[in-house]
Amino acid sequence: MSGLPASAGEPVDLAAPGPPAAGTGASAPGSPHELVGTHALEQGPLLDQALLAKIARLDVATRKLLQGRQKGEKKSKKRGRSVEFADHRPYAAGDDLRFLDWSIYARLERLMVKLFLEEEDQHLYLLVDASASMDYGRPNKLRYAQRAVAALGYIGLVNQNRVAVGAFSSTLDRVLRPERGRRNLRKLLRFLEETTPGGATDLGAACRRFALEHPKRGVVVVVSDFLDPRGHEDALRWFLARRMDVVCLQVLAPQELDPPLMGDLKLVDVEDGRETEVTISRPLLQAYKRQLGARLAALREFCHGRGARYLCASTAMPFDRLVVDQLRRLGVVK
Amino acid sequence: MGGLEVLTPGWLWAAPGLLGALVLLYFLKLKRREVAVSSALLWRQALDDLRVNSPLQRLRMNLLLLLQALALLLLLLALARPVADLGGLHGTDSLLLVDVSASMQATDGAGGAPGGETRFARAVAEARRVVDDLGRGDRAIVVAFDDQARVVTPLTDSKPALRAALDALAPTDRPTRLAPALDRVQVLLQDAAREPAVYVFTDGRVGPLDRVGLDPRVPLHYVRVGALDARNVGITGLDVRPSSGLGDGGRVLVTLHDASPPGPARTLGLDLRLEGELAASRSVTVTPGQATTTVFEVDPTREGRVEVRLDLGAERATDALPADDVAWGLLRPDEPVRVLLVTPGNLFLDSALREDPLVWKDARGELPVRAPEAFVADDPALLDYDLIVLDRTSPAALPPGSFLFFAGAPPFPGLEDLGNKRDWRVLDWDEAHEATRFVNFSTLNLPVGQRFALRDGDQALVRANHGPLVFTCADGDRRALVCAFDLMSLPVEGAWTFDPSYPIFLANAVRWLGGASRDRKGLLVRTAGTAELRLPPGARRAELTPPGGGPARPLAIAPTDDALRVTDLDRAGLYEVAYFAAPEPGGEPTRRVRFAANLLDPDEAAVAAAGSLVVADRAPLQGVPRAAEQNRDLWRWAAALALAVLLLEWWVYNRRVFV
Numbered sequence: 002m003s004g005l006p007a008s009a010g011e012p013v014d015l016a017a018p019g020p021p022a023a024g025t026g027a028s029a030p031g032s033p034h035e036l037v038g039t040h041a042l043e044q045g046p047l048l049d050q051a052l053l054a055k056i057a058r059l060d061v062a063t064r065k066l067l068q069g070r071q072k073g074e075k076k077s078k079k080r081g082r083s084v085e086f087a088d089h090r091p092y093a094a095g096d097d098l099r100f101l102d103w104s105i106y107a108r109l110e111r112l113m114v115k116l117f118l119e120e121e122d123q124h125l126y127l128l129v130d131a132s133a134s135m136d137y138g139r140p141n142k143l144r145y146a147q148r149a150v151a152a153l154g155y156i157g158l159v160n161q162n163r164v165a166v167g168a169f170s171s172t173l174d175r176v177l178r179p180e181r182g183r184r185n186l187r188k189l190l191r192f193l194e195e196t197t198p199g200g201a202t203d204l205g206a207a208c209r210r211f212a213l214e215h216p217k218r219g220v221v222v223v224v225s226d227f228l229d230p231r232g233h234e235d236a237l238r239w240f241l242a243r244r245m246d247v248v249c250l251q252v253l254a255p256q257e258l259d260p261p262l263m264g265d266l267k268l269v270d271v272e273d274g275r276e277t278e279v280t281i282s283r284p285l286l287q288a289y290k291r292q293l294g295a296r297l298a299a300l301r302e303f304c305h306g307r308g309a310r311y312l313c314a315s316t317a318m319p320f321d322r323l324v325v326d327q328l329r330r331l332g333v334v335k
Numbered sequence: 336m337g338g339l340e341v342l343t344p345g346w347l348w349a350a351p352g353l354l355g356a357l358v359l360l361y362f363l364k365l366k367r368r369e370v371a372v373s374s375a376l377l378w379r380q381a382l383d384d385l386r387v388n389s390p391l392q393r394l395r396m397n398l399l400l401l402l403q404a405l406a407l408l409l410l411l412l413a414l415a416r417p418v419a420d421l422g423g424l425h426g427t428d429s430l431l432l433v434d435v436s437a438s439m440q441a442t443d444g445a446g447g448a449p450g451g452e453t454r455f456a457r458a459v460a461e462a463r464r465v466v467d468d469l470g471r472g473d474r475a476i477v478v479a480f481d482d483q484a485r486v487v488t489p490l491t492d493s494k495p496a497l498r499a500a501l502d503a504l505a506p507t508d509r510p511t512r513l514a515p516a517l518d519r520v521q522v523l524l525q526d527a528a529r530e531p532a533v534y535v536f537t538d539g540r541v542g543p544l545d546r547v548g549l550d551p552r553v554p555l556h557y558v559r560v561g562a563l564d565a566r567n568v569g570i571t572g573l574d575v576r577p578s579s580g581l582g583d584g585g586r587v588l589v590t591l592h593d594a595s596p597p598g599p600a601r602t603l604g605l606d607l608r609l610e611g612e613l614a615a616s617r618s619v620t621v622t623p624g625q626a627t628t629t630v631f632e633v634d635p636t637r638e639g640r641v642e643v644r645l646d647l648g649a650e651r652a653t654d655a656l657p658a659d660d661v662a663w664g665l666l667r668p669d670e671p672v673r674v675l676l677v678t679p680g681n682l683f684l685d686s687a688l689r690e691d692p693l694v695w696k697d698a699r700g701e702l703p704v705r706a707p708e709a710f711v712a713d714d715p716a717l718l719d720y721d722l723i724v725l726d727r728t729s730p731a732a733l734p735p736g737s738f739l740f741f742a743g744a745p746p747f748p749g750l751e752d753l754g755n756k757r758d759w760r761v762l763d764w765d766e767a768h769e770a771t772r773f774v775n776f777s778t779l780n781l782p783v784g785q786r787f788a789l790r791d792g793d794q795a796l797v798r799a800n801h802g803p804l805v806f807t808c809a810d811g812d813r814r815a816l817v818c819a820f821d822l823m824s825l826p827v828e829g830a831w832t833f834d835p836s837y838p839i840f841l842a843n844a845v846r847w848l849g850g851a852s853r854d855r856k857g858l859l860v861r862t863a864g865t866a867e868l869r870l871p872p873g874a875r876r877a878e879l880t881p882p883g884g885g886p887a888r889p890l891a892i893a894p895t896d897d898a899l900r901v902t903d904l905d906r907a908g909l910y911e912v913a914y915f916a917a918p919e920p921g922g923e924p925t926r927r928v929r930f931a932a933n934l935l936d937p938d939e940a941a942v943a944a945a946g947s948l949v950v951a952d953r954a955p956l957q958g959v960p961r962a963a964e965q966n967r968d969l970w971r972w973a974a975a976l977a978l979a980v981l982l983l984e985w986w987v988y989n990r991r992v993f994v
Contacts, residue, residue, distance in 0.1 A: 134374050135373075228377075266367055266369075266370050284385060
């Protein structure tokens with residue numbers, strides 16, 4: 002691996018040189034001038050046949066038993082009418098006599114009712130960061146995030162999960178209502194294709210609104226660069242408080258992991274337009290990498306401490322490897 | 336005494352302006368390239384991180400400015416030539432006496448084996464060092480000396496002028512005499528208002544110093560160049576004698592002097608070349624401390640340029656002074672004297688002059704003779720004669736030239752003919768004069784003679800009871816030897832014309848008046864001497880071409896000169912004098928004469944440097960190889976420090992965060 006954690010458990014090594022930027026433009030890849038606004042330059046399909054073939058048999062995995070709206074294929078914490086036995090309880094007036102365990106009555110002369118695990122449908126919430134900072138890098142971060150959401154959404158849909166998608170920047174900009182079934186794949190892809198970058202990042206506001214609008218528990222995958230000056234803790238707590246299975250997929254460009262910058266520069270933040278005059282020297286680059294490493298480590302520790310899962314992915318990483326290898330190893334898909 | 340001063344303080348005056356410009360530039364915003372980034376958050380945090388971890392970060396901006404200002408000041412200081420005053424020359428007038436004599440061409444300037452830097456180059460370098468050490472307000476004079484002293488610069492505090500004067504010095508082939516230079520220094524010191532110091536850069540072979548005019552209280556420093564045990568063999572004597580005309584050959588006498596420290600005798604080669612061709616070569620054994628003379632016999636038909644050169648062979652590496660290994664001369668038969676006899680008929684003169692081998696005769700062996708009435712002063716043909724003998728003739732005018740009168744008087748203003756007198760008796764005569772030496776006038780019995788009243792400047796050579804009987808007189812470019820008697824009226828009995836003294840006197844007169852003896856003396860001179868050459872009749876201008884060619888030097892000829900005297904012969908070798916009839920420059924010379932100048936000085940050949948100088952009224956001066964350091968130049972240190980500060984600034988710059 003070239004400086005990026007292959008999974009949440011691997012340490013971040015930012016001192017090592019990053020991978021070369023996989024530029025698609027005619028100019029030299031990795032040039033600082035060509036790193037902003039690259040989303041529009043990458044127009045390939047979000048999902049190709051080769052990738053679909055690899056992920057067709059995958060399913061979304063969750064560490065928690067979740068509550069769905071309809072009878073579904075996922076185990077629920079509720080006792081219900083599935084075929085999988087769960088427990089016994091004493092009979093009470095009004096219980097369905099069909100669930101009396103006659104064998105126990107024969108042995109103990111006590112009326113006991115059999116309880117079964119209820120199987121319900123699972124919610125998969127996909128939240129993608131479409132702020133201006135995501136429109137950066139080669140390959141482009143937003144495009145990479147869109148492809149990740151498309152792949153996970155596809156897996157969710159084909160496995161009868163209720164898949165809801167939200168795109169946010171300074172707030173929750175657009176939402177695709179929960180749908181299930183393969184037939185909604187086209188709607189999902191169209192939603193993603195229509196998502197364009199822009200605006201500042203406010204992760205907290207977006208998560209708060211999304212959590213309020215989607216109270217059902219499920220798997221929440223937040224795909225972002227998590228470069229929000231306000232931090233990520235409060236934002237993620239909206240989901241953690243609802244005991245959702247939270248997955249943080251941090252997407253960074255290789256040019257952010259190992260900036261190809263040197264000398265006297267005026268850095269312009271694409272989100273807020275603030276200018277920072279720096280003379281980039283080796284010590285400053287090392288300090289930058291220390292800061293980035295600390296930020297990644299803080300997010301990782303936050304997630305691990307609260308049962309959430311975390312993966313940092315460089316857009317230089319082949320996308321199929323992200324889905325088939327890294328996400329499966331992380332337990333997001335199985 | 337002590338402290339620091341700068342030699343070119345003008346650079347320091349530029350410091351305020353340059354520092355102001357530096358600060359101004361520092362406050363100008365650096366034009367930065369704009370780069371859009373996804374988030375500047377991490378960069379800002381990195382900057383904060385560096386600031387937190389580097390407490391001096393805030394100071395670093397100012398530190399860069401301070402370092403740049405410091406480097407600038409150090410560079411200006413280096414340009415200002417700071418010197419540390421070590422307390423030597425301070426407010427003094429230094430007199431730098433640089434020996435330019437022949438021995439300074441020895442190649443042991445560094446004090447070691449020969450073959451390296453010359454003593455002269457070393458002496459100039461040491462003198463330059465003293466000049467470099469001069470402090471502000473110090474002054475100096477450069478005096479070059481060999482056997483005579485020459486002030487090269489006036490008393491000045493301009494170091495460039497002093498350095499230029501030292502660089503313009505060149506060694507000569509002349510001997511060394513320090514005493515006249517010190518006498519000259521004493522005169523120069525009268526202009527020195529401050530404390531003087533005299534530095535002598537020499538090898539110590541400077542001649543006697545038992546009588547010097549320099550005040551004993553004036554500090555005298557002897558900066559010695561050359562090795563104390565230098566070895567040298569040189570040619571210290573040369574004489575070239577032409578054939579006598581009686582069939583014998585010419586002779587070249589060469590004297591070698593081995594001035595090496597005591598040791599075994601050595602055998603060296605000695606080559607004689609005539610007009611560049613090897614004419615003879617022989618081996619000569621020389622013994623340290625002794626002179627050896629050898630004689631070359633030369634074919635009587637050979638003549639021309641003589642070059643005698645020592646072939647040192649393997650000894651060349653130990654011979655310190657190559658300049659005295661060669662000497663030049665001229666092998667030339669005496670040039671005939673063209674004599675015109677103006678007489679109504681005189682057997683004694685005609686026969687005596689015809690018998691003189693030096694007197695020119697025509698192809699038939701006849702002497703040019705004219706009758707007195709055919710003698711016209713403005714006849715240009717008269718200028719072709721070196722000597723005109725006027726017998727019983729007193730012309731009203733004379734052309735330029737030399738004249739021998741018998742019973743006649745030259746028409747020189749003031750020379751008064753007092754008429755004839757009888758019964759002359761010779762009282763005495765000048766035995767040292769060239770015209771009268773080896774002549775016995777006591778047998779001259781004169782019944783009748785002319786009586787003259789001489790003028791100031793006329794010289795009586797033979798004095799008799801009635802006055803001068805033979806005398807010399809001159810008027811401008813006319814020179815005459817007057818004999819106040821008639822050869823034809825001498826009594827037959829015991830006549831002087833039959834005495835051996837008569838042809839001797841006539842031969843002396845021909846050689847003296849005709850210039851032959853003068854030329855003989857002038858053909859071979861020493862570099863410190865004077866070449867005295869016969870002045871051809873009608874010569875108005877002369878030019879001297881030094882050995883090896885080079886620009887010709889005009890030589891002044893005054894109308895009263897009877898000979899051309901050439902001095903300032905600094906280089907050994909063959910000189911050529913060209914005579915011109917027109918006083919204006921240009922034109923073809925009417926005559927060319929070569930002569931040789933050589934060092935031929937045993938004192939210069941003894942090149943071992945003297946460890947000390949013994950000067951009258953002083954304790955012996957010990958020679959030191961270097962003049963005491965007076966000021967230490969610090970500009971190199973300042974420049975090196977400036978470079979170090981610049982490197983430090985570069986290092987700080989590369990560790991900075993902000994500019």
